[in-house]
Amino acid sequence: MTEIAECWEEDVADGKVTDFRKSVKAEAGEKIVFSWMVWPDKATADTATRR
Template identity: 45%
Template structure:
């Protein structure tokens, strides 16, 4: 069964292009080590919550935006092995310093409980 890594990270608005370039450099490594998809989305419609929201969850400053990312893997076993190889791959360090404060990044692994999509016009 598929497995998903989910990520929220605050990125300075002025660093949007640098973030996109950085993630374009590292994302192919995830695919090389077994991921089937890497997605990064720049916050476009993030509402303020009454108690918590995406911005407060990552302690985003006024001049920062939230990036929502996920990495799809065919299974948790492939994901665990892939991450181990990624962390040992020197190309990860060669990709440059990420343009965000990683100490405020929130991430975790998720086992799907519902997975419905439209393919060729039919729910699957």
Template identity: 50%
Template sequence: MTYYTGFVLPVPAENKQAYADHATASWPMFKRLGALRMVECWGEDVPHGEQTDFYRATNAREGEVPMFSWIEWPDRQTADAAWARIMEDTQSFRMTDMPFDGMRMFWGGFSPLVDER
């Protein structure tokens, strides 16, 4: 069954193109590891909430834009194997010059509950 790794992170607005370039450059690695699709979404209509929101979740600072991203995998086993390989060989899979603060990014793995097309 299809499996997704989802990410939420803040990116400085002035780094929009640098982020797109970074994501595009990382796609061949994820594809080699079995990913089917990668989607990077730039926040455009992201309201500030009263109790919680994307800004609070990422501790976004003035001038930062929330990103919502996901990688689609054929199944959880492929995703788990890919992430294990990346974590065990960080030198080979090192992502340099990240145009965002990775310490304020969060992620998780998800299996579809409803998938209407």
């Protein structure tokens, strides 16, 4: 793996028409977290995530 990013909800304003919270149907009190990993190539990613 060459990079990992983890993003936690902070200072994300509610939108008037749509926003990130609405896009994931978050309920009151829920926090939004998302992350991704960057792999050097597909073969490495497949090996690392194989179950």
